Amino acid sequence: MAKQKAFYFDSSRCSGCKTCQIACKDKHNLHNSIKWRRVYEVCGGDWVQNKQTWISNLGAYNVSLSCNHCQDPICMKSCPNNAIYKTDQGVVLIDESKCMGCQYCEWACPYDALTLDKENGVMTKCTLCYDYLEEGKEPACVAACPMRVLEIGDLVELERKYGKHANVFPLPPVHHTQPSIVITQHPSAQKSKNWKIINQEEVKNASH
Amino acid sequence: MLHTEWSLVFFTTVSQLAAGIMIAVLPFVFAKNHNSHARWNTTAFYVAAALMMVALVLSFFHLNNPINAVHALNNLESSWLSREILFVSLFLFCLVLLNGILYFKNPGIQTYRSYILVTTLMGIVLVYTMSKLYMIPTVPAWNSASTMIEFYSTALLIGSAFVLGLYYHQGMKTHRKDRPGKKTRVLASIILLAVAVILINGLFFNQDAAEGNIAFIPEPLHPSFAFIRWTTIGLGTASIFYILYKKERLTNLNLAFYLPFTFFLISELLARAGFYASFYNIGL
Numbered sequence: 001m002a003k004q005k006a007f008y009f010d011s012s013r014c015s016g017c018k019t020c021q022i023a024c025k026d027k028h029n030l031h032n033s034i035k036w037r038r039v040y041e042v043c044g045g046d047w048v049q050n051k052q053t054w055i056s057n058l059g060a061y062n063v064s065l066s067c068n069h070c071q072d073p074i075c076m077k078s079c080p081n082n083a084i085y086k087t088d089q090g091v092v093l094i095d096e097s098k099c100m101g102c103q104y105c106e107w108a109c110p111y112d113a114l115t116l117d118k119e120n121g122v123m124t125k126c127t128l129c130y131d132y133l134e135e136g137k138e139p140a141c142v143a144a145c146p147m148r149v150l151e152i153g154d155l156v157e158l159e160r161k162y163g164k165h166a167n168v169f170p171l172p173p174v175h176h177t178q179p180s181i182v183i184t185q186h187p188s189a190q191k192s193k194n195w196k197i198i199n200q201e202e203v204k205n206a207s208h
Numbered sequence: 209m210l211h212t213e214w215s216l217v218f219f220t221t222v223s224q225l226a227a228g229i230m231i232a233v234l235p236f237v238f239a240k241n242h243n244s245h246a247r248w249n250t251t252a253f254y255v256a257a258a259l260m261m262v263a264l265v266l267s268f269f270h271l272n273n274p275i276n277a278v279h280a281l282n283n284l285e286s287s288w289l290s291r292e293i294l295f296v297s298l299f300l301f302c303l304v305l306l307n308g309i310l311y312f313k314n315p316g317i318q319t320y321r322s323y324i325l326v327t328t329l330m331g332i333v334l335v336y337t338m339s340k341l342y343m344i345p346t347v348p349a350w351n352s353a354s355t356m357i358e359f360y361s362t363a364l365l366i367g368s369a370f371v372l373g374l375y376y377h378q379g380m381k382t383h384r385k386d387r388p389g390k391k392t393r394v395l396a397s398i399i400l401l402a403v404a405v406i407l408i409n410g411l412f413f414n415q416d417a418a419e420g421n422i423a424f425i426p427e428p429l430h431p432s433f434a435f436i437r438w439t440t441i442g443l444g445t446a447s448i449f450y451i452l453y454k455k456e457r458l459t460n461l462n463l464a465f466y467l468p469f470t471f472f473l474i475s476e477l478l479a480r481a482g483f484y485a486s487f488y489n490i491g492l
Contacts, residue, residue: 040423040492065492074344074345074346077283077286077287078286078287078288078289078344079283079287079289080279080280080281080282080283080287080289080290080293081276081279081280081282081283081290082279082282082283083276083279097276098276098279098282099273099276100271100272100273100274100275100276100277100279100280101271101272101273101276102270102271102272102289103272104287104289104341107344107347107487107489108344108346108347109346109489110346110489110490110491110492111491111492112489112491112492116272118272120273121271121272121273122272122273122276167420167421169421169423170421170422170423170491170492171421171491171492172346172420172421172489172490172491172492173419173420173490176345176346176490177346195421196423197423197424200424204424
């Protein structure tokens with residue numbers, strides 16, 4: 001089996017400080033409107049009746065996500081220009097010299113990982129800091145995380161160490177793209193609740 | 209609504225109109241007493257070609273880096289967008305060729321019919337690739353047969369309404385005083401069938417069947433869009449009957465024959481805007 005680099009994220013210990021997000025922007029000198037890594041603040045729960053009292057079952061956790069360098073990348077299959085490709089390390093990259101900025105990859109990606117660079121008219125995304133990897137260094141987001149909740153490694157190794165990818169809100173079912181990410185759930189996330197992202201303005205409209 | 213998608217609203221509707229015109233002309237072209245020099249259907253082919261040229265230009269407004277469109281056929285193997293672009297080009301090429309042949313040559317009836325059939329086939333396949341390109345597995349609102357039904361019914365509805373208008377407009381006095389003939393009844397039936405399909409599709413089959421987590425639910429368009437859409441469908445249908453049975457009253461109002469087409473075009477443009485507005489992904 002070919003090598004597949006992957007991120008590991010421990011949601012149970014993430015404080016939501018967004019240092020990963022800033023480190024990524026800094027490393028790649030990204031425009032204000034572009035975020036390759038985003039931290040989703042998830043909240044849910046309600047008041048529930050317990051005999052004669054009402055108790056709160058509120059829960060909250062953070063999910064730090066960038067491109068998951070999927071094993072079956074739907075963005076790559078969708079791109080008419082063949083501008084998206086996978087390296088032998090399993091890193092999904094964009095050849096900007098071929099991209100026509102049609103944003104079809106952005107429509108297809110269920111992780112909102114691709115962002116249009118309006119200045120240059122091309123799509124951009126996390127590169128897994130492949131230049132750092134070649135130098136034997138960690139990606140900027142991983143290196144910057146003060147809580148040490150992000151890790152980079154071989155997907156098989158990470159799965160062996162931390163278990164398979166869990167179905168965490170707001171992630172889609174894995175069968176669509178086979179994402180290369182391993183997540184340790186926050187204890188709250190294991191319960192089914194009316195989860196919603198509370199920093200929508202920050203994460204959804206980042207590129208608009 | 210997705211940002212910058214107005215160009216796609218017009219691009220998809222205009223190219224479906226071109227395909228629909230070619231389909232709607234077929235009953236006339238394959239009629240036993242068809243005159244290959246009939247002015248009105250030559251006009252229909254000119255209009256279809258002009259529409260596809262406009263559509264091609266419109267499609268470029270969606271691109272943020274149009275220079276790289278030269279690579280757009282690189283992924284025919286797996287990208288429906290690549291395939292759609294191929295068939296936009298083939299359909300336009302066939303339309304230009306058809307018009308060129310009709311202008312410079314005088315082909316026999318069989319050759320004439322063959323050219324039209326091949327061109328129409330390209331249009332039909334174009335609508336198919338266009339539908340498939342939106343049926344993305346990670347976009348629940350689009351990933352159903354409803355998308356394909358919507359695109360084909362739009363093509364049939366506005367294409368047939370335009371051809372019916374053109375037939376009466378350019379046929380002038382000859383067709384105007386006729387009772388509805390077999391061919392016009394065929395066109396009117398296609399239009400009514402398309403209206404019925406649109407109603408059923410809009411009311412019953414346009415349900416989202418999302419699986420898994422959905423983080424962002426789209427904001428629907430203002431209800432007035434839907435109101436105007438369904439009102440124009442109703443007005444278009446009513447005007448079809450008026451034209452078929454009361455057309456002699458329109459003696460000095462040639463453009464009134466395009467009234468159903470105008471109503472249906474507005475309706476389908478609004479429907480398409482609603483289609484793009486319904487976009488959301490599974491997951492994020």
